Amino acid sequence: MRILSGVQPSGKLHIGNYFGAIRQFVEYQDKAEESLYFIADLHSLTTLRDGTKIREYSHDVALDFLALGLDPERAILFRQSDIPEVAQLYWILGAVTPVGLLERGHSFKDKTARGLPADAGLLTYPVLMAADILLYGTDKVPVGKDQKQHLEFARDICTKFNLTFVPGFDSQDPDGSRTKAPGILKSPEPIILDETAVVPGIDGQKMSKAYGNTIDIFAPEKVVKKRIMSIKTDSTPIEAPKPPDSALYQLLQILAPRDEADEIESTWLEGGVGYGTYKKRLVELFHETFGQARARRKKLEADPEAVSRILSQGARRARELAAPTWNKIVEATGVGIEIEV
Numbered sequence: 001m002r003i004l005s006g007v008q009p010s011g012k013l014h015i016g017n018y019f020g021a022i023r024q025f026v027e028y029q030d031k032a033e034e035s036l037y038f039i040a041d042l043h044s045l046t047t048l049r050d051g052t053k054i055r056e057y058s059h060d061v062a063l064d065f066l067a068l069g070l071d072p073e074r075a076i077l078f079r080q081s082d083i084p085e086v087a088q089l090y091w092i093l094g095a096v097t098p099v100g101l102l103e104r105g106h107s108f109k110d111k112t113a114r115g116l117p118a119d120a121g122l123l124t125y126p127v128l129m130a131a132d133i134l135l136y137g138t139d140k141v142p143v144g145k146d147q148k149q150h151l152e153f154a155r156d157i158c159t160k161f162n163l164t165f166v167p168g169f170d171s172q173d174p175d176g177s178r179t180k181a182p183g184i185l186k187s188p189e190p191i192i193l194d195e196t197a198v199v200p201g202i203d204g205q206k207m208s209k210a211y212g213n214t215i216d217i218f219a220p221e222k223v224v225k226k227r228i229m230s231i232k233t234d235s236t237p238i239e240a241p242k243p244p245d246s247a248l249y250q251l252l253q254i255l256a257p258r259d260e261a262d263e264i265e266s267t268w269l270e271g272g273v274g275y276g277t278y279k280k281r282l283v284e285l286f287h288e289t290f291g292q293a294r295a296r297r298k299k300l301e302a303d304p305e306a307v308s309r310i311l312s313q314g315a316r317r318a319r320e321l322a323a324p325t326w327n328k329i330v331e332a333t334g335v336g337i338e339i340e341v
């Protein structure tokens with residue numbers, strides 16, 4: 001099984017990103033035969049137009065992932081734009097993608113409704129994403145539920161390509177076991193990451209960069225403490241039972257080890273412990289959870305060359321994995337240059 005996912009280089013990671021997505025990515029590196037993770041720098045051009053920033057954020061994402069446990073021995077970490085065939089496949093797929101499909105895109109509709117300019121890149125964003133996925137013969141794609149429609153588009157575009165370029169292709173028999181006309185591109189399955197794992201922010205809403213309510217994994221110690229101490233709580237007195245719909249309670253439940261989480265549950269519901277005590281414990285739990293990653297990131301920061309090496313090695317391996325599919329695409333479409341492996 002081959003797993004792939006991408007993340008846009010768009011700033012600092014918070015603990016919601018970790019529990020909602022990255023933790024699972026790290027787990028898949030042991031579950032899948034091959035796992036590929038890339039920094040979607042081409043996608044970020046739809047919102048970020050500053051070369052220095054894109055380069056800087058891309059490097060940061062790589063640091064974050066490595067610090068949080070992605071192991072370049074087991075997973076392939078690379079930068080999207082290091083693989084030139086991605087952009088070529090994007091064009092080829094665009095040639096068979098109906099505009100009507102793209103105009104139904106939630107993300108395109110939301111962004112244009114909010115007054116963002118309707119750049120072609122915003123419209124064709126899902127085509128590039130399909131190219132990312134299909135180039136490597138991906139089986140499964142772990143993503144947040146906001147990306148569900150993009151995966152459906154990738155599946156549609158995959159079928160469209162095979163119908164166009166594989167004579168005798170039947171979408172009911174994509175492997176060609178009956179027709180002897182297997183598709184060149186493989187249809188990917190989404191893995192929609194657990195919806196129940198919504199991590200609340202310090203104001204009680206969903207934690208999100210957009211709401212300014214995050215606790216960032218790699219923020220300076222003082223900032224982390226300040227953020228945690230300012231989690232919104234009510235005026236329930238120390239001795240009284242506390243309401244379980246509180247962000248503080250939910251964060252404790254997410255970060256504490258099982259036994260302690262149960263203990264916290266009972267004291268929370270019985271009363272006797274004040275919010276201040278719980279917050280102090282949350283600061284400790286934060287460091288117990290992320291201390292190692294924070295230390296590892298510091299080390300990596302000191303050696304930017306090592307990160308560049310990991311990324312270029314990753315790109316080489318990713319391109320090798322792309323070769324069989326890409327070479328068939330070149331053969332079938334009559335455009336492009338084969339990858340020699």
Ligand code: ADP
Nearest residue numbers: 016017020021143144197198199206207208209
């Ligand atoms: P943000 O909302 O801060 O901009 P992103 O949209 O970049 O975060 O999210 C990246 C990934 O992190 C997504 O796959 C999403 O599933 C996950 N994620 C983000 N915020 C949360 C949260 N509060 N709880 C759980 N998962 C989250």
Ligand code: TRP
Nearest residue numbers: 005006007008040043129132141
């Ligand atoms: N669009 C995704 C996001 O914003 C990032 C992404 C780009 C991606 N290409 C991908 C995710 C391919 C999975 C597979 O989160």
